[in-house]
Amino acid sequence: MFDLPIEGAELLAVEFGDIVDYFSVYTAVLFAFALLFIGLVIISRPEKPVDIVFGGDAYYTKEIPPEQLRFQRFMAIACGLATLGAMVSGDLFNFTLFSSMIGITNIGIVAAVKNRHVLEAAYQYGIVAMVATVPLFGGAAIALAATGTLSIWELAGAGAVPLLAKMLLVVGVMGEGMAPFYIGKAEITRAPGAPYVLMIHVSSLLLFLRVVEIALTV
Amino acid sequence: MIEYLIFAVFAGLLLHGIHRKAIARIQGRPGPPVWQEILHALKFSFKETWIPATASETLFVAVVLIAIGVWSTALFVLLTDGSLLLLFAVYMLHKIVEHGLGLSSGSPYGKFGAIRSVMSAASEIPLFATIAAVYLVTGSLMISDIQAWQVAHGPLLFTALPAAIALYIVVLAKMHYSPFAVIESKEIVSGNVTEHFGVWRAALDAAFGLKTFVLLYAFILIFLGPMPLLLAAAVMVLLLLSLSFICALTPMLSPFDTVTIQIGVAGLIVVYVLLAGVIP
Numbered sequence: 001m002f003d004l005p006i007e008g009a010e011l012l013a014v015e016f017g018d019i020v021d022y023f024s025v026y027t028a029v030l031f032a033f034a035l036l037f038i039g040l041v042i043i044s045r046p047e048k049p050v051d052i053v054f055g056g057d058a059y060y061t062k063e064i065p066p067e068q069l070r071f072q073r074f075m076a077i078a079c080g081l082a083t084l085g086a087m088v089s090g091d092l093f094n095f096t097l098f099s100s101m102i103g104i105t106n107i108g109i110v111a112a113v114k115n116r117h118v119l120e121a122a123y124q125y126g127i128v129a130m131v132a133t134v135p136l137f138g139g140a141a142i143a144l145a146a147t148g149t150l151s152i153w154e155l156a157g158a159g160a161v162p163l164l165a166k167m168l169l170v171v172g173v174m175g176e177g178m179a180p181f182y183i184g185k186a187e188i189t190r191a192p193g194a195p196y197v198l199m200i201h202v203s204s205l206l207l208f209l210r211v212v213e214i215a216l217t218v
Numbered sequence: 219m220i221e222y223l224i225f226a227v228f229a230g231l232l233l234h235g236i237h238r239k240a241i242a243r244i245q246g247r248p249g250p251p252v253w254q255e256i257l258h259a260l261k262f263s264f265k266e267t268w269i270p271a272t273a274s275e276t277l278f279v280a281v282v283l284i285a286i287g288v289w290s291t292a293l294f295v296l297l298t299d300g301s302l303l304l305l306f307a308v309y310m311l312h313k314i315v316e317h318g319l320g321l322s323s324g325s326p327y328g329k330f331g332a333i334r335s336v337m338s339a340a341s342e343i344p345l346f347a348t349i350a351a352v353y354l355v356t357g358s359l360m361i362s363d364i365q366a367w368q369v370a371h372g373p374l375l376f377t378a379l380p381a382a383i384a385l386y387i388v389v390l391a392k393m394h395y396s397p398f399a400v401i402e403s404k405e406i407v408s409g410n411v412t413e414h415f416g417v418w419r420a421a422l423d424a425a426f427g428l429k430t431f432v433l434l435y436a437f438i439l440i441f442l443g444p445m446p447l448l449l450a451a452a453v454m455v456l457l458l459l460s461l462s463f464i465c466a467l468t469p470m471l472s473p474f475d476t477v478t479i480q481i482g483v484a485g486l487i488v489v490y491v492l493l494a495g496v497i498p
Contacts, residue, residue: 052326198317212303
């Protein structure tokens with residue numbers, strides 16, 4: 001157990017050989033939040049978005065086809081599971097793998113929608129997520145080269161990971177998490193299916209919160 | 219704990235009332251009485267309530283409960299002198315609440331509010347710059363350690379002024395009628411909370427009151443240090459009045475301007491952190 005004055009007390013550690021996954025007060029709260037949203041994705045029905053016809057009083061509601069709903073729900077649950085993994089991972093390489101999986105499933109949630117604008121946004125985000133794997137895995141590789149280990153458990157408090165590696169990890173996570181790109185690509189949110197689209201935001205935010213904790217810990 | 223929670227909710231709603239009154243007086247209007255927000259919350263509790271036919275029912279209700287849960291957790295962290303990182307993680311999870319409130323209703327106004335909420339996620343960037351600065355100066359992110367450091371060395375407000383300014387802007391961004399409050403701008407009706415009325419609105423008002431109390435109290439604990447409750451209450455009101463002046467005199471910014479300003483502030487803090495903590 002390590003007790004740094006950063007994230008509260010360590011609660012539980014699960015060892016898989018030299019890989020030690022752990023729960024601190026901080027990561028346990030993030031884990032619980034992800035779990036809550038997986039539950040919501042499973043039990044929630046999507047909303048029926050109302051579109052206004054400009055220039056008149058007319059409006060209409062959109063229904064989501066069942067096959068699209070099933071695929072979005074599947075991708076959102078997969079995204080939630082990847083988020084759970086990223087929250088408790090005690091190994092930098094596993095963390096980067098889970099981050100990449102979150103990026104892939106985020107694209108899946110959006111790309112299920114058969115709308116030209118949404119699909120274009122998903123395609124462009126896909127390129128960003130793909131490019132972001134370079135700094136993401138590069139950061140982990142530099143950490144390994146500099147310290148000889150990828151275990152957060154061993155690196156905690158040592159301050160041995162170079163600042164460059166931490167910065168690359170943060171940049172990589174920002175690329176994998178879709179939320180920052182809402183700023184430039186609001187078309188993504190044209191995608192209906194509130195519980196599933198919300199999972200994109202949940203996963204991106206939790207991933208960012210976790211990488212901040214990792215950057216301060218190692 | 220429950221008594222602290224109830225006290226914080228009513229204190230937060232009272233602070234909202236003072237905020238509205240101060241803005242009105244600055245703008246030359248009489249304004250509502252200071253307890254108006256408490257009356258609003260009580261009134262909404264007994265109004266007729268239903269869920270819109272276009273909404274995702276479960277999510278529509280769940281985000282309201284999550285809002286209360288998120289800020290109750292934040293209050294708990296604050297009262298138990300827990301981790302500052304956890305406190306601000308909980309603060310960031312409030313973004314999910316804002317986004318979820320807007321998306322779940324199916325209303326286009328709600329959706330506009332939700333999209334603006336995600337765009338204004340830039341307001342969280344100064345927050346992490348603040349955390350980094352506090353960590354560099356005090357060597358800890360536990361609120362108890364930060365308070366002990368201030369007892370020994372004096373208020374952090376003077377030692378890490380740029381970080382305090384960054385947190386002040388974060389708090390300002392979350393105030394009603396703030397120049398950064400684009401998610402509830404009147405051109406999109408009530409933004410992401412447009413469709414939440416009746417008891418849902420009462421619960422949201424309670425959660426947002428709790429949010430205001432927690433953020434102001436956190437600012438005091440982090441940058442001014444521990445102080446008696448009455449003095450803390452007086453400082454909270456003074457801090458709130460300074461925010462009210464800004465809200466009363468500054469027009470609502472456009473969504474992209476809010477992002478530009480907040481990223482600009484974060485950039486300045488990053489430069490400060492690099493100069494103060496990393497480069498030496």
